[in-house]
Amino acid sequence: MYPLIETIYVQAAIACFAIFLLLQIMFFLRKYWIHSLEKQYSIVDRINALLPQTQCGRCGYAGCRPYAKAMSLGEQVNKCPPGGESTIVNLSLMLNEHKKTLDPAHGEFLQAAVAVIREEECIGCTKCIQACPVDAILGGTKLMHTVIESECTACDLCIEPCPVDCIDLIQLPPLKPLWQSPGTAERGLSGRSFVGGGSL
Amino acid sequence: MTSYLGIIIGAALVNNIFLVQLLGVSSLFLSSNRLQNAIELALLNLLVLFLASTLNLLLFNWILEPLGLQFLSIICFVGISSSLTILILESIKRKLPISIRRQRLAFYLTSGNSAILGISLMNSNSLLSLPQSIAYNFGNALGFALMIVAFAALRLRLDCADIPAPFRGAAIQLISAGIVSMCLLGFAGLV
């Protein structure tokens, strides 16, 4: 009935055209796609909830939320030293990426710690107060400063600005659990190793 | 009425699109092992599969066949199913859970398409009447959705199992799928 169209070349041409049309549709929709992505607070929030919130800026971003936002747009998940390994695992599970080791450019895993000001040496310069991202340091000009221990995130940001180096980061003893699990199965992660998410 | 029921059960269980016809198998292994997410995904797939294959069916029956353009069916099916899938997914994207929002989305799209294409092609060759074919489509979509949910529950058990390293992941799931398809083979002849 349509001998011309039945030839393979014409079919291929039609196929190309169809694919072109399809791409057009996708590009058309992409506008909405990006638009919706920007408005998806919940993604950023949920990624943010996995971060340790030390606000230390070791990842290169100013605080945890900006890093979460960057991750939602494709940033690597292995840039958070204070979170420890569990943070990276959780992030890669949520974002469906391969499990990675910590990026050494951003430091090493840190133990729980707290900053302490050696009060006799403090000159009251307020530089650490300005540096503290969570307002955990008290004190006025020319007055001695002190760290509110319960609010300190051990972010390390106050140590550099101190002109007399009177702030120490004291490591807290690791919390030892009272009850130890007799055995833990190594997780199969069955669903994940097949395509590995990131490969797509 | 019984014939429709038979067609639906036959398509959903006996000739299950995943396990007996092996179409779109990969999305079986990709879905989350959280049942809640799996159910959302299953419903989504049910919708997409049913709508797209029915649209393809109507296209074939009302346009392609009268015009004698059957040889264009594959291209048309692919075009319709992918655009429809994209449309549906885009329209309900905001409501999707995060686990299936990111990269996986693309994969579902394609795997869904292979299932849709399979169903549509089978429809175009079948002897069923139009309403029967729609029932067949629904049965297939239902089977697809059921298997996603059941496999999510199964995978939850496998995730906690102490499986030897070489068999972890896809291997054990393929073995499980093989065993399940063996048992679904038992229903052969039912319809």
Added chain:
Amino acid sequence: MITSSPFQHGKQTVGDIMSLVIIACIPGICISTWHFGYGLILNILLATSSALAFEAACLLMRHRSLLALKDNSALLTAVLLAISIPPGSPWWLVISGSFVAIVMVKHIYGGLGQNPFNPAMVAYVFLLLSFPLDMTSWHLPIALENLTGGSAETDINLASLSPLSWQRLKLSVLAALPFLSTFYENPQSAIGMIDGMAMATPLIEYKMAGNSAILASRDAGQDIFSRQSGTGWELTNLSYLLGGLFLLYKRIISWHIPFSIIATLGVISFLFYAPNSSTVFGTPYLHLLGSATMIGAFFIATDPVSAATGNNAKIVYGIIIGLSIYSIRVWGSYLDSVALAVLFGNFCAPLLDHYFRPRVYGHGKQGNSGSTLRKPLLSLGDKIES
């Protein structure tokens, strides 16, 4: 590391449970041996020895302690597999079955307790699909048929030969290990009596020959205690029922699964049964006692590893299996439905576990009544004041 309470423990171990189930199988095994000869015993011997060997090999390969052999689970799997394979099957059928059961279904999934499917039944279905002829030709093992070059022509009067006679033992050994026949002086004479080993279930005969055959045999006055082909199954089933009741009495299994399977099957076959119509579905009697229903309900479906857990889930699990047994038997094209139905039930079990959880104390209908009082506390669990 602090060891947590309790410090007092019950005495029952996994090995005890498994061996009790095996003990409960014994009456059934005895009865069917009495009926059909030594084939079953040979099956069991072959299956258990090979299963234990496979289990030991797997444990060694996975660097696990061989003490795990003491839990008797491989033994039980092998016994159940041997019971379901037709007696008089060749050795390679039994051994490949136990290979599938132990290696491919049990250890690949991580060993005891991790397999979502019943090993014995997967092995059975595997054999059924791979060697359909061997697995369904209950009347005449193929190996022997090939040996005689066709059907058994020298048919000797079966009734004259007791199933437990020496002759039959020789025959069974020959059927299981066909290569032995090369040492046999006169295979022809031995093989003449093969038909006596038949053990096809009445349901299968029924399905193959239609209603008339079984009715005719019943009219001919063969009662259920007859040691003839096809009719000894009632007694065998009753003995498995006895074993199942023993397990219930010992509280090894709970009543939920067997009860719901048997009830579902009984009810549905009663509803569909139409004595005088041309479309025949089989009597409830035939469905319950004519095939492998009892062993399926009490021994196979109740395998705790692959069954649903939780009492509500167990009941639904049993109903699914009962429905599947009936529909495969009546409308499906496979003859033996219990294995397939149990596998289907196993496949549904994780889902059932999730949706039919028992109500937790203080939650649900009673718990909700006062829940507006206060946000649920995060408590470390109330200690017992005893």
Added chain:
Amino acid sequence: MKLMRKIFSADKNVSYGRTIPGGIRPRAHKITSLRSRVMATPIPPVLIIPLNQQQGKASRPCVKAGDRVLKYQKIAEAADDSSLNIHAPSSGVVSMIQNHTTININAANQLCIFIETDGIDEEVPIPDTLDWRGMTSEQLLPVISNAGICGMGGAGFPLSKKIDSAIIPDIHTLIINAVECEPFITADQALIREHADEVIQGAQILQHAINAKRCLLAIESDKTDAIEALSNYADRDSIKLLLLDNKYPAGGERQLIQAATGKELPAGHLPAEAGIYVQNAGTVFSIYKAVVENKPCISRVTTLTGEALQTPKNFNALVGTQVSWLFDLCGIDNKTHSKSVAGGSLMGIELMDNSAPISQSTNCLIAGSLSEFPDIMPEQACIRCGYCANACPSGLLPQQLLAYSRCEEDELLAQQGLFDCIECGACSYVCPSSIPLVQYYRSSKERIISARQKKETSQAWQNRFQYHQYRIKKLKDEALSRTSAKPVIDKQQSADDPFSKEQAALEVAAAVARVKAKKGNVIASSAATDGSQSDGEPTA
């Protein structure tokens, strides 16, 4: 049970509890320690009194090392309503106050007051007895609270806190828990057998104090001697006996409520919120002593039992007596002794160090032989037999919890009701694979709770960070507007009061502004770009 029904069938004051779902019937091991009467121990040479005997905060010591204390003298006072007043159990000299290992699992090594006794047992003058029937509950409750009593059932919930939560006016039922379903423990049974009237009076006092309409005394139906003692007691019109089937966790608070009323306590609620108040028989006895004799709680009835002891019996032991000293008193055979357990065999705590002192919540000490506490069998694979689910009194599926606990599926664990687990150990008891299920659950609970705490902390940090950003932005804006509008006046004003808060804030703001202007600080600039999301509203 049948026999008991026959005996008490005509008795209006006896009712029968419902059988709880699940549960086990383990071997009781109770007969040996019930053969002899309850004895008061001699005064031990040294008393080590832990400052934290309960679930809560440690008390503050109010004596110093070297002080001489008299019996009943207050040596530590409650820090808040979750801690107790502690009184000296005997007269002597406080030798030191330092850390010592104790039985309390939450504070294994804690501050203790060491008293070297002088054997005189000199008492502080005791005020006259009170007429509790004439007192209102507002007058009675402080008396009870000040006596330093904590729940003697084993968990050690401080009584003052329990009573505080009980002053909700709609408490209708008081249940005295003398069920004692756990193996080995006979302290309450022995106490009731020999001091039935005191226990009953104590219950009446408590009932009077909390204005409960009815009072039930729950006891297992096979404890005939105790039931007889109770029924011999004439004045028990207000108190009904509740006989329970002897099944193991029937004495758990929630299970007891279920057995008594047929209703379940909603998850996450205290019994008091449901109008029910549960108190242990030993506690009630202490209340009697505190109110009628006006003596604070310094001792408790403790069962000493186990095959390694030659004369197992119940002692009225002083709080602070060392376990090893008590064991020696009963003639311990070190050859057969394999494991010491404080509490019953199903919920107790293994004692690593027998020098630990007993506390108010120590109801039982077991010097077990190898036949009583056999070595832990190696854990085998779970075959999902479901015996644990049948034994679980809370209706959980322990086998599922185990699987999720092993692969650390915390979300599913919480969803499946891990926090409804009462850790009774019935599942571990019946497990044919000898899996230490309770240990799995405890470690999972601990892990989940610490994860939640971590999350809360990080949430707090995040809020502070957001507030910090908000504050800096605001200050910057203000500083900018001020410097542009009237900078001179500002400076003059600020010079007036150099130490005011405002001044400090301003200087900080100025510094921040300077720094930003200079370097274009990374933090500030990206905070500004991110401002649209996080700076919207301060949350801290």
